[in-house]
Amino acid sequence: MTPLIQLTDLSITAGDVSLLEPLSLSLFQDKPLTILGQTGSGKSLLAQAIIGLLPVTLQQHGRVEVLGKAHDIPALKTRWGKQMIMLPQEPWRALDPLMQSYQQVAEVYECVHEQTPESAFDNAIYDLDELGLKSSALKRPGELSGGMAQRLAVAAATAGGATLILADEPTKGLDVSRRDDIINLLRKSAQGGGLLTITHDIDVARQIGGDIIVMKEGTVVEQGTASQVLETPQHAYTQALIAADPRHWQKSAYPQAFTKPVLTVSDLSIGRQHKSLAKDISFTLHAGEVMGVVGDSGCGKSTLGDTLLGLLPPLEGKIEKLGENVTPYQWLKLFQDPPSAVTSSVTLGTLLDDLTTLHSIDRQKVAHLMEKLKLAPELLERRSTSVSGGELQRFSILRALLLDPVFLFADEPTSRLDPIIAKEVTELLIMLAKEQHCAVLLVSHDKNLIEKCCDSVLSISVTRFPLRYR
Known part of the structure; x- marks a missing residue:
């Protein structure tokens, strides 16, 4: 089976500074892949390099193949929305601050699916309702909480029907129930395609399943199936990552005599x-x-x-x-x-x-x-x-x-x-x-x-x- 994404010795540098050490991976149809690791380890840069959005100040080395073809940014752009999408880490950088919530989603139905404004509106309201945002359909991004803006960005991104999804921290700022809703939506949207998720949330990685790559300081330290990596971690960093979950923390012990x-x-x-x-x-x-x-x-x-x-x-x-x-x-x-x-x-x-x-x-x-x-x-x-x-x-x-x-x-x-x-x-x-x-x-x-x-x-x-x- 031809992988949807194939990376061969991909590395990223800023001048003489290495931001991502050479990395090779394959993403196959209906087999999710999660990149798990510390902040600043190069995870987001990896996703940007795959989809063709790496900043011009950075240099990309190695080979990138997407949907069976060598990396060609102009050709990739023609597939954005319909075949592949990227959910950015910051919803504020993906949403139009002047557009109402329903418009952010309806625009996708009009431009990508060429629907009438009426049909696009109906579909947008349905999508917002599925994510608990129907009551905020007329609000602009600045009027939403961080978690609500995150859900709106997911709704807009998935409305195009793309089945190759790159999701960069898609559940940050969400309560448990909303986090689970987003994970289910991403998995459903990626059926028949591929899902590459970047996260530092152990529970998200566990729910998505598939394969996991653990990164630290731009280097892969461990990889395997989700069950292997999360249940029997071999590398010290992976073990520390799992042990650092708040449920394993000790209760803070400070003096409780508050007087002022x-x-x-x-x-x-x-x-x-x-x-x-x-x-x-x-x-x-x-x-x-x-x-x-x-x-x-x-x-x-x-x-x-x-x-x-x-x-x-x-x-x-x-x-x-x-x-x-x-x-x-x-x-x-x-x-x-x-x-x-x-x-x-x-x-x-x-x-x-x-x-x-x-x-x-x-x-x-x-x-x-x-x-x-x-x-x-x-x-x-x-x-x-x-x-x-x-x-x-x-x-x-x-x-x-x-x-x-x-x-x-x-x-x-x-x-x-x-x-x-x-x-x-x-x-x-x-x-x-x-x-x-x-x-x-x-x-x-x-x-x-x-x-x-x-x-x-x-x-x-x-x-x-x-x-x-x-």
């Missing part, structure tokens, strides 16, 4: 455009306390953070910020989607220079935190579009911690990180919050992570009142 309130919320109702998402929210958050926030995608977790920070007005209720000599920039947010918070017009190093100059920050703190967050110094020479999603998320954490925050709303701060780095970053974030007496509101879809790391939990549901428990 930072924030008091009473009978708060939150929403967007006067539409209530959750109400009757009341809690007090203390210096050094880490409160977890859980709930399904779209229930209002990000809206809660924006309301507390003054980015959105409360619909009802009272928010009281406490403390003396606190500046506005010490009330901060770690965005779920760092591209929305990090400009691509200048290098990351320039952004840090501007920050340290503006706030008179000791530059030695930068090197110290970069080492702890496992960020390479040469990363600062690149722009946000030239680093992985995980690296950009860690940079965002670095930038926030440099300002000695009093309150930090961390919206899925490790959703783009592999389990090993996610564990290290989460523990570092909590340790520094305790040391600096920073109150943290930590959002995550992973209930195991929240249970192991947080002092208290706020659970939000679309149709229920929030519940707080310790």
Whole structure:
């Protein structure tokens, strides 16, 4: 059987720097292949090279064959949408910010399938309904949560009917039920074709099945069937990756004597455009306390953070910020989607220079935190579009911690990180919050992570009142 994708000694370099060591693989019909590994290991570059979207600043070596033919980018472009698609890691870079949700999907039916506007509309609404987005059909991407935008990107990408699918972190930022919906949709869409998935989520790799390739620092360290790799891992890195799942973490043990309130919320109702998402929210958050926030995608977790920070007005209720000599920039947010918070017009190093100059920050703190967050110094020479999603998320954490925050709303701060780095970053974030007496509101879809790391939990549901428990 001729493979749908055949790579022979594919490598990627940036000048003299190797980003992906020579790699050979085959993707066959109806046999999924998952690339599992750390952030920044070259997984996304691999997918970009296959589909013909590698940045012009990078060099590709080796042989790439797609659908039985040697790599020919002009020819590949004629197959985009109808025969092959790529789901990008960042939905914000794939969606038109000015188009309503249904239009993003309907456009595919009109342009690829040449349907009438009426038929395209009906099919788009059906697809959105299947992914729980029908009620948001008239919203633009900027009005959606990160998880909702991710689902919209999947709906638009799969509407063309392509059966060769390259999915780059397709389930990040999604709760378990929505994650399973996306996996089922991808597997169904790829029937009779091929599915190549890039992820750092062990559960996603396990559900997809097929074959797995484990990558670390641009090098393949282990490969085999999903059952072989995940049940009896041979390489130390694969073993560490599996062991780093939050369900295996130890419960954080920090002193629980919180005495200094930072924030008091009473009978708060939150929403967007006067539409209530959750109400009757009341809690007090203390210096050094880490409160977890859980709930399904779209229930209002990000809206809660924006309301507390003054980015959105409360619909009802009272928010009281406490403390003396606190500046506005010490009330901060770690965005779920760092591209929305990090400009691509200048290098990351320039952004840090501007920050340290503006706030008179000791530059030695930068090197110290970069080492702890496992960020390479040469990363600062690149722009946000030239680093992985995980690296950009860690940079965002670095930038926030440099300002000695009093309150930090961390919206899925490790959703783009592999389990090993996610564990290290989460523990570092909590340790520094305790040391600096920073109150943290930590959002995550992973209930195991929240249970192991947080002092208290706020659970939000679309149709229920929030519940707080310790």
